[in-house]
Amino acid sequence: MAHAAGRLAALLGEVLGGPLPLRLRAWDGSETGPAGTPILVVRNRRALHRLLWKPGELGLARAWVAGDIDVEGDLYEALNRMAPVVWRRDDGEQQDRIGLRDRRILGLAGRVLALAGPALPPSPPPEEVAPHRGPAHTVRTDRQAISHHYDVGNDFYARVLGPSFVYSCGYWPDPESTLEQAQFDKLDLVCRKLALRPGQRLLDVGCGWGSMVLHAAEHYGVSAVGVTISVEQADLARKRVVEAGLTDRVEIRVQDYRQVADGPYDAISSIGMAEHVGSVAYRTYAEQLFTLLRPGGRLLNHQIARRPRDDESTYHIDEFIDRYVFPDGELQPVGSTVTLLEQAGFEVRDLESIREHYALTLRAWVANLERNWTEALKLVTPGRARVWRLYMAASALAFEQNAIGVNQVLAVRTAPGGVSGLPLVRAAKVS
Incomplete structure (x- = not known):
């Protein structure tokens, strides 16, 4: 001893x-x-x-x-x-x-x-975000939180996400599929659930590096607007739009969802963005999207969810995630999300859990990071790379063990007379 x-x-x-x-x-x-x-x-x-x-x-x-x-x-x-x-x-x-x-x-x-041995308190590693004072989820504080997570270098994310540049759960009909195929299939699934058609207007809230709007414009002929509050994401997304020859149909904005005012849109996608909204702002988020959607239009809300508790007042903020990964990020039970969407006026028509798909996606991202570790350390600090490796590996296990889940909620702004515009059969809606 x-x-x-x-x-x-x-x-x-x-x-x-x-x-x-x-x-x-x-x-x-x-x-x-x-x-x-x-x-x-x-x-x-x-x-x-x-x-x-x-x-x-x-x-x-x-x-x-x-x-x-x-x-x-x-x-x-x-x-x-x-x-x-x-x-x-x-x-x-x-x-x-x-x-x-x-x-x-x-x-x-x-x-x-x-x-x-005795010592003074060690200084926190530099990537740590100190808790801010004042209310969370204002336009200013959300911009700061998003910048911490996403403005770390597009080249670094390229090493992790691969050429699809999709930073949300893929869709894996076959677990042996490639990450690129899974992300293509996820984007296509969203487009089919929204029933996109040529000439429609699509708003993608939290558009990231533009993958959803590019896919929808190229394969479904829509005119698309993508909004993000990450400057680095927007810069690369605009370059990708130019390279794809879609400047006449795709617009990328640095804009908070609360500041979008050019509706109505035929369809709205929100993929992996609502986790950043926060419980205090979620009703505002839902009502804003409802206002921006035409009667009969559809919303596809793709969002991570946590398990509910008997006493919701005891919600614990994960200090590692809050200080190093997603400042001010909040997960809610899927039932709470559905309730808030309905309170905003939406009719929720379909819910699909794809929990296991996120575990496969995260393991693929971890494998990418580990394979490109030497290059990654040239692009970000060792601390930042270690944060990403730990949080993605731990998150993969959390999805596998049903500690957290992810759901696609399809909702509609019902037209006068209660007309939803959806087919009678679920299979026809998603294929």
């Missing part, structure tokens, strides 16, 4: 309430723990200082982003093994365990300091 790994494993065992389910390697090269498992590497004593000064998720996140801790071996297996003792679930029992764990860290402060 004299070497650092043994002493550290004993401390972690007391904090977690059981043995560490991974092999552990400490900064002095010593190792302990079950053989044949991924190795949790604690590279320096600063990792302990981070956990002591900020117990829980944020301390772990800072240690990971800074490179103070790492994993050798299969990252998915490591996360699966650690999930029951590290990551918070939404049930009350696990939340109680998390609180007890954090108190144990503080109770063991003397032994932690004896192992790590």
